[in-house]
Amino acid sequence: MAKLHINGSVVEVNAAPDTPLLWALRDHAGMTGTKYGCGVAACGACTVHLDGHAVRSCALPISAITETQRIVTIEGLSPEGNHPIQVAWRALDVPQCGFCQSGMIMAAAALLAEKPRPTDADIDAAMSNICRCGTYNRVRAGIHQAAAGITG
Amino acid sequence: MTQIAPTRRAMFKAAGTLAVGFYLAPRGALGQAAPATPEVNAWVVIHPDDRVVLRMARAEMGQGTRTGLAQMIAEELHCDWSKISTEYVTPGQSLARNRAWGAFLTAGSQGIRQSQDYVRRGGAAARIMLIEAAAAQWGVAPDQCTAKDSVITHAPTGRTLRYGALAAAASRLTPPNPVPLKEPRDWTVIGQSLPRLDTADKTTGKQVYGMDLKMPGMLVAVPRRSPVFGGKLQSFNAAAVTGMPGVKHVLQVGDAAVAVVADSFWQAKTALDALPIVWDPGENGQVSSASIDARLTEGLTATEAFIGNQQGDARAAIAAAPRRIEAVYSYPFQNHAPMEPMNATVVWTATRCDVWCPTQNGEAALAATAAAAGLPQTACDVHRMDLGGGFGRRTTHDWLADAVLIARQLPGVPVKTMWTREEDMVQGRYHPVTKAKMTAGIDANGEITGLHMRISGQSILTFAFPGGLQNGRDPVQFQGLNATGAESAIGYTFPNLLIDHAMRNTHVPPHFWRGVNHNQNAIYLECFLDEVAHATNQEPLALRRKLMGNHPKHLAVLNAVAERIGWTTPPPAGVFRGIAQQMGFGSYVAAAAEVSVNARGILKIHRIVAATDSGVAVNPKQIEMQVEGSFVYGLSALLYGACTVKDGAMVETNFDTYNVLRMDEMPKIETIVMPSGGFWGGVGEPTIMVAAPAVLNAIFAATGRRIRSVPLKDQDLRRA
Numbered sequence: 001m002a003k004l005h006i007n008g009s010v011v012e013v014n015a016a017p018d019t020p021l022l023w024a025l026r027d028h029a030g031m032t033g034t035k036y037g038c039g040v041a042a043c044g045a046c047t048v049h050l051d052g053h054a055v056r057s058c059a060l061p062i063s064a065i066t067e068t069q070r071i072v073t074i075e076g077l078s079p080e081g082n083h084p085i086q087v088a089w090r091a092l093d094v095p096q097c098g099f100c101q102s103g104m105i106m107a108a109a110a111l112l113a114e115k116p117r118p119t120d121a122d123i124d125a126a127m128s129n130i131c132r133c134g135t136y137n138r139v140r141a142g143i144h145q146a147a148a149g150i151t152g
Numbered sequence: 153m154t155q156i157a158p159t160r161r162a163m164f165k166a167a168g169t170l171a172v173g174f175y176l177a178p179r180g181a182l183g184q185a186a187p188a189t190p191e192v193n194a195w196v197v198i199h200p201d202d203r204v205v206l207r208m209a210r211a212e213m214g215q216g217t218r219t220g221l222a223q224m225i226a227e228e229l230h231c232d233w234s235k236i237s238t239e240y241v242t243p244g245q246s247l248a249r250n251r252a253w254g255a256f257l258t259a260g261s262q263g264i265r266q267s268q269d270y271v272r273r274g275g276a277a278a279r280i281m282l283i284e285a286a287a288a289q290w291g292v293a294p295d296q297c298t299a300k301d302s303v304i305t306h307a308p309t310g311r312t313l314r315y316g317a318l319a320a321a322a323s324r325l326t327p328p329n330p331v332p333l334k335e336p337r338d339w340t341v342i343g344q345s346l347p348r349l350d351t352a353d354k355t356t357g358k359q360v361y362g363m364d365l366k367m368p369g370m371l372v373a374v375p376r377r378s379p380v381f382g383g384k385l386q387s388f389n390a391a392a393v394t395g396m397p398g399v400k401h402v403l404q405v406g407d408a409a410v411a412v413v414a415d416s417f418w419q420a421k422t423a424l425d426a427l428p429i430v431w432d433p434g435e436n437g438q439v440s441s442a443s444i445d446a447r448l449t450e451g452l453t454a455t456e457a458f459i460g461n462q463q464g465d466a467r468a469a470i471a472a473a474p475r476r477i478e479a480v481y482s483y484p485f486q487n488h489a490p491m492e493p494m495n496a497t498v499v500w501t502a503t504r505c506d507v508w509c510p511t512q513n514g515e516a517a518l519a520a521t522a523a524a525a526g527l528p529q530t531a532c533d534v535h536r537m538d539l540g541g542g543f544g545r546r547t548t549h550d551w552l553a554d555a556v557l558i559a560r561q562l563p564g565v566p567v568k569t570m571w572t573r574e575e576d577m578v579q580g581r582y583h584p585v586t587k588a589k590m591t592a593g594i595d596a597n598g599e600i601t602g603l604h605m606r607i608s609g610q611s612i613l614t615f616a617f618p619g620g621l622q623n624g625r626d627p628v629q630f631q632g633l634n635a636t637g638a639e640s641a642i643g644y645t646f647p648n649l650l651i652d653h654a655m656r657n658t659h660v661p662p663h664f665w666r667g668v669n670h671n672q673n674a675i676y677l678e679c680f681l682d683e684v685a686h687a688t689n690q691e692p693l694a695l696r697r698k699l700m701g702n703h704p705k706h707l708a709v710l711n712a713v714a715e716r717i718g719w720t721t722p723p724p725a726g727v728f729r730g731i732a733q734q735m736g737f738g739s740y741v742a743a744a745a746e747v748s749v750n751a752r753g754i755l756k757i758h759r760i761v762a763a764t765d766s767g768v769a770v771n772p773k774q775i776e777m778q779v780e781g782s783f784v785y786g787l788s789a790l791l792y793g794a795c796t797v798k799d800g801a802m803v804e805t806n807f808d809t810y811n812v813l814r815m816d817e818m819p820k821i822e823t824i825v826m827p828s829g830g831f832w833g834g835v836g837e838p839t840i841m842v843a844a845p846a847v848l849n850a851i852f853a854a855t856g857r858r859i860r861s862v863p864l865k866d867q868d869l870r871r872a
Contacts, residue, residue: 016397019418027372027416032364033357035540036417037491038573042807045491074357081356089355093347093773096781097214098354099361099491099540124816130807132491132541133214134784136818138777 003067006031007076010067017063021055022046024062025073033074033102037130044129047103047110048073054110054126074102077109084146085109094142096133104129108143117147190319192281193327194252195225195274197239198319202302204229204236209246209253210263211512212350213539213546214781215836216774217263219348223770224268227341228275228334231315232302238349243514244533256514259547259664261737261834264770268832273331280328285321286313336768336829345773350538362510362537365497367566371400373558374420374570375411377579380433380800381659384408387430393423402427405557413562417570436659436800444585444658444797445482451608451654452480452589458655460607460630464648466593469602473593477687479680481590481860483672484794485802486583487810488665492540493576494551497568498559500525505532505556510539512546520549524556543785544664548581548616577810578802581663582795584610586672590680593648598688600699602648605633605676610662611655612669629653631669632734632841633677638831640670640736643706644681644699660797666785667840670736675862678732678845683858692849693719693731705828706733709742709763712824716761717744727758730849732842739833740765743842745819747850753870757787757817757847762839763824767831776823779839783821786843788812794863811865 002013004021006029013019013028020039025031025048034057037045041059048057049072050065065071077083085108088094095101104127111118111126118126123140131139191197197205206225212218218238226233246253254267279299286304287294290311297306302315336342353359378384388410390402398419403411410429414420451457470476496509498521505525511517514534522529539546555569571579586609593601611626620627631640633651665671685692693714700707710733714720723729726748733742746759762779769775792811796803804810844862852858856872 015416015418016422018422023416023418026364027418030366031357032360032366035361035491036363036493036573038807040573040806040808043491081352086355090351093351093777095214095348095351095354096216096777097491097539097541098350098359101354102357105355127815130491130812130814132489132543132785132788132812134781135777136784136813136815137780137821140815140818 002062006071018061021057021060021062031073031075035099035102045100045103047106049110054107083109084149088142088146092138092142094135094138096135100131104139192278192319192323196278198315200316202235202314202316204231206238207241208238209256211258213542218350220264220770221271223341224271225275227339228272229279230299240536242533243518258512261836265832265834272333277327277331281322281325282315282318284325285318342770345771361492361540362495363492365508370566370568371413372417372420372568373411373413374424375405375409375554376424377409378431379578380436382436383434384432385410386432389428393427396423399423403561405554411558433800439659439800440798441796447656448587448608451656452606454654457652458625459652461633461635461651466602466604466648466650469648470591470593473601474596475594477592477684479590479683481676482587485585486789486793487577487580487795488543488545490541490543490545493573494571496552496555498555499566500559501563508535510537512542517549517552520553521556524553543666548663574805577805581661583665584612584662588676592684603646605651608654608656610657612662614657615662632673632736639738643703643733645702667837670841674734674841675845679848682849705740709740709765712763713742713744713761728850728854730846732845734841736838736841737834739838741838741842743846745846745850747854749854749869755869757819759820761822763826765826765828766833766835767827769825769827772825775825775835778835779823780821782840783843784813786840790844790862792863792865
């Protein structure tokens with residue numbers, strides 16, 4: 001029985017140690033906002049925060065995570081869904097099918113936490129998530145808009 | 153919103169018994185009598201508190217159809233936009249009501265354009281009935297009453313009634329016939345860049361996709377099908393994995409697949425990976441990309457071919473010309489790779505089968521369900537989930553049939569069948585593979601006397617819809633190349649023209665794909681015209697214009713992108729331009745690209761200007777999003793998209809070997825929306841077809857290299 005610190009609560013997860021965090025979240029903790037896209041850390045749909053950093057949960061076994069490491073998922077990013085990234089996303093209608101957007105938003109939120117006013121080059125480097133609908137330019141605009149709101 | 157949450161709404165009264173019919177009673181628990189449906193007509197439901205629910209037959213997969221169709225109905229309904237929501241109808245409901253909602257197919261960029269007339273009339277009929285109900289209540293003439301923002305006003309007295317107070321009475325009236333529609337000049341909702349109706353839940357993780365479904369007692373199945381198309385399952389050793397954690401069953405699925413059923417996905421996948429399976433590859437086990445290419449190459453010069461477009465005598469004109477220009481192009485298999493892998497949740501009993509899944513065609517999904525379930529369609533239904541991407545893959549239902557065959561072995565148990573990404577990559581329905589031999593006869597003045605475009609390769613209809621063939625000829629092959637028509641007519645007039653198709657099918661199943669045959673047809677024609685222009689010392693845009701005198705709408709979008717990108721002015725230092733146009737899905741589109749290629753052959757696409765004339769522009773902002781999205785899809789195909797065949801099976805198994813365009817490669821996109829009125833064109837696909845040829849032509853301008861085979865990852869782009 002693994003203990004994971006998810007969105008501010010300690011959750012007991014009855015899963016095999018090699019179970020990736022993604023499936024512990026989706027199938028054991030009941031949080032399906034984090035998506036499965038590839039299983040090999042290539043697409044970013046499964047991005048969550050581990051101690052504030054964006055990580056790809058599909059390739060991270062729960063045995064590698066301690067009870068004190070803070071996991072934040074899309075469900076826990078903000079109490080009312082009003083993180084500046086989420087607000088900007090709604091203002092710009094960023095999502096299309098939306099399947100990749102939980103991962104996009106978590107990656108963008110981690111970027112802003114590290115770099116409150118990211119440049120386009122910072123965004124290129126941090127946002128390697130795949131979107132097949134093609135929302136990239138609106139993702140970029142959303143990050144800039146959220147950054148502008150945060151700092152002034 | 154339209155999501156179903158089966159954990160709340162689906163209730164299993166007993167093992168093996170699924171209470172269904174909850175869709176029209178979303179607020180009531182299953183098994184209870186449904187409350188009186190406050191339905192004014194098939195398209196419009198109005199609740200007593202004025203909430204307006206607009207019914208949807210077409211599927212939302214990110215393309216904005218839900219919002220666009222809601223705008224169409226609301227335009228005529230005169231309802232308060234802030235009070236609307238939407239819901240999917242099921243194909244089972246439609247079947248029971250004599251197809252009250254028309255076609256469910258959401259493909260070919262037709263979600264809006266093919267249903268715009270009847271959904272608008274649905275809204276208009278409901279408004280007329282609401283007005284009649286109010287007039288009857290007041291005892292006045294209907295023509296003294298007006299409707300606006302869900303309120304009916306009797307102008308002479310100033311009395312008002314809300315839609316919510318009239319819906320029940322209106323629903324009992326005889327529907328008007330005929331139903332007049334507003335003139336386009338009077339539209340106030342159509343043509344507006346209204347925000348999408350489905351954004352909020354996609355920013356919080358609350359949006360429920362098929363993959364996210366949970367039901368009491370649900371098991372998860374992970375299947376694996378013969379990696380060689382047409383191969384069979386020879387044997388598997390279930391005993392090797394039945395003791396693994398969570399594993400409940402190991403099931404044969406038809407004669408070519410096996411599935412592990414477990415409590416959760418990871419348990420099922422882990423056991424499947426450990427399951428010893430022996431496949432019989434059958435007769436296709438030796439097929440390779442090279443053998444397929446050889447077969448297509450033979451077709452380039454074959455005597456027999458289906459004619460797609462013939463004007464004059466191109467062969468004679470080319471034979472008589474003093475000069476001939478030839479080039480051979482090719483285009484590979486490509487996977488749709490939607491972000492959400494294939495999945496379906498199924499409950500099967502001996503008397504009933506219900507499925508929950510993302511599909512681009514609810515009616516086809518129902519037919520596939522019934523066939524696999526061994527039940528009549530009236531004993532089945534398909535509860536649709538918003539799609540995590542479709543792109544054509546979810547218009548066909550091989551994955552659903554297998555999910556039903558799995559659940560059929562576990563009566564009464566909800567089974568969610570989920571494909572791994574690897575299964576999704578090797579069990580696709582692929583963009584067809586083709587080659588083309590382009591031949592132009594050139595006279596002494598450098599003018600084209602005749603053009604022969606010989607296509608060789610796969611026919612989608614032969615595999616997917618043989619009933620659509622015309623005496624063996626696949627008309628879809630000639631997208632963008634047809635002599636006439638409102639769907640996809642060629643934009644040039646040549647003195648002599650022959651476009652024909654030597655059908656060369658393979659064992660790899662082809663299917664519709666965003667843009668599908670337009671994508672390579674546009675490369676073949678637009679890049680070859682560029683070749684001819686350079687070989688005859690003509691400016692590429694000028695050559696096109698010379699051939700487009702009879703095609704003013706094609707020319708208008710081409711001129712628009714040329715003007716916006718500044719075609720007649722020099723580009724920035726080191727930057728080079730290319731241009732392309734085509735008509736497809738009822739719309740006219742063009743693109744102009746700016747690229748640079750450095751000394752190491754690294755391509756950077758700086759900027760693409762795109763123009764779309766879709767006749768009517770229902771939501772210009774949505775069109776911008778579709779143009780940007782189509783370019784990401786089309787440029788992904790251009791840069792990286794190739795599925796290769798070895799020993800009869802697909803080689804690429806995930807995004808690490810089937811890469812796609814990402815943020816750092818995304819060019820700036822400028823979209824020109826220029827609706828000329830009078831027709832309804834699609835917008836989800838058309839611009840994809842001009843992305844690749846515009847960039848390829850710009851690459852030639854930059855490097856002198858004419859790329860005739862994609863993807864670019866396999867090409868040397870260093871300056872020739």
